[in-house]
Amino acid sequence: MGYDVYGVGNALVDVQARVSDAVVSRLGYPKGIMTLVDEPTQGRVLAELDGTAINRCAGGSAANTVMALADFGGRGAYTGKIGRDALGEFCLSDMRDMGVKIDVTAAREPTGACVILITEDAQRTMLTHLGASAQLSPDDIDEQAVRQAKYVYIEGYLFNGDTTRAAALHTIELAQRHGVKVAFTVSDPFLIQLYRDEFWRLIEGPVDLLFCNLEEARSLTGLHDAVDCAQEIHKHAENVALTLGPNGSILMHNGEAIAISGVEVEAIDTTGAGDMYAGAILYGITNGLSWRQAGQLASHAAARIVAQLGARLHRRFTPAEIAGFRA
Numbered sequence: 001m002g003y004d005v006y007g008v009g010n011a012l013v014d015v016q017a018r019v020s021d022a023v024v025s026r027l028g029y030p031k032g033i034m035t036l037v038d039e040p041t042q043g044r045v046l047a048e049l050d051g052t053a054i055n056r057c058a059g060g061s062a063a064n065t066v067m068a069l070a071d072f073g074g075r076g077a078y079t080g081k082i083g084r085d086a087l088g089e090f091c092l093s094d095m096r097d098m099g100v101k102i103d104v105t106a107a108r109e110p111t112g113a114c115v116i117l118i119t120e121d122a123q124r125t126m127l128t129h130l131g132a133s134a135q136l137s138p139d140d141i142d143e144q145a146v147r148q149a150k151y152v153y154i155e156g157y158l159f160n161g162d163t164t165r166a167a168a169l170h171t172i173e174l175a176q177r178h179g180v181k182v183a184f185t186v187s188d189p190f191l192i193q194l195y196r197d198e199f200w201r202l203i204e205g206p207v208d209l210l211f212c213n214l215e216e217a218r219s220l221t222g223l224h225d226a227v228d229c230a231q232e233i234h235k236h237a238e239n240v241a242l243t244l245g246p247n248g249s250i251l252m253h254n255g256e257a258i259a260i261s262g263v264e265v266e267a268i269d270t271t272g273a274g275d276m277y278a279g280a281i282l283y284g285i286t287n288g289l290s291w292r293q294a295g296q297l298a299s300h301a302a303a304r305i306v307a308q309l310g311a312r313l314h315r316r317f318t319p320a321e322i323a324g325f326r327a
Contacts (some may be wrong), residue, residue, distance in 0.1 A: 001075065002148040002317075005074065006153070008078070008155070008171050012058075015311075019117045020120070023117065031119070036130065062153055065275070068272075071312075072279070072317060074286065077142070078214070081107055081134075104140070111133075137163040146178060149175075151282060152175045152181075154182065155185055182208050182210065183210075184210055208237070210239070263299055268308065273302045275295075276302050294325075
């Protein structure tokens with residue numbers, strides 16, 4: 001049995017809490033973006049949340065995407081790096097319970113975690129301690145799983161560390177060797193500022209499907225209009241999925257710009273919306289949906305995820321609902 005997607009990323013446990021703007025201001029971190037912190041700092045933040053209701057689940061960008069794919073009924077495998085601790089065991093069991101194949105070698109460092117502070121405007125401020133995930137290396141990549149996959153999925157966050165970057169590039173090399181397609185998400189605008197030239201080399205080379213949001217697309221291209229950005233990237237990448245928040249998304253495939261409408265909901269938490277969107281797209285195109293149908297499924301899935309707390313669907317799509325997108 002093969003896999004629809006083999007994902008590689010920073011294996012983290014997400015800890016989500018709804019807080020006021022005052023809490024974010026008091027902690028002093030930039031609102032709405034991801035900041036890398038050390039373990040003692042993260043501990044102080046958690047102490048600040050004492051008494052606040054929290055939600056916990058296995059996370060990390062690529063992990064969320066592979067678990068989303070599995071939630072739709074797709075076949076997913078994943079590699080990350082965890083520690084020999086309770087959080088690591090929780091991460092493994094949470095992903096395996098979703099049906100994801102995950103085999104990892106535990107590191108001496110503690111399992112990484114991401115504290116996600118969600119404010120009333122649905123913005124998420126992420127404070128990430130990478131922990132053991134920063135030790136991911138090429139030796140951890142499962143060549144057999146890569147060979148059996150239709151796509152590998154690589155998160156851009158991996159490029160922020162030497163060994164994790166090497167693991168990402170090794171995965172891409174193995175995919176090329178075995179004729180497996182490569183999907184890549186640039187992950188965050190700050191990464192584009194750091195690795196623009198390298199990301200463009202990937203887009204112009206082995207990447208078959210690029211995921212990005214509008215801010216990232218503007219940073220990559222220097223253009224402003226969403227369609228112009230998508231078309232510019234599509235000159236170099238075979239397929240592009242550019243998300244536009246509540247305004248839907250644009251898919252580029254075979255030279256065509258496919259406009260996907262947004263789904264109107266009351267957003268309470270944007271955590272995992274892009275990951276869910278990517279998981280739905282990858283599920284669709286590897287399980288018989290057209291690109292437009294996959295985009296419509298992804299749009300509905302992202303809307304459902306922002307209307308709840310956390311990156312895992314509380315109300316899953318039924319087989320009948322998924323079949324409805326094939327019509």
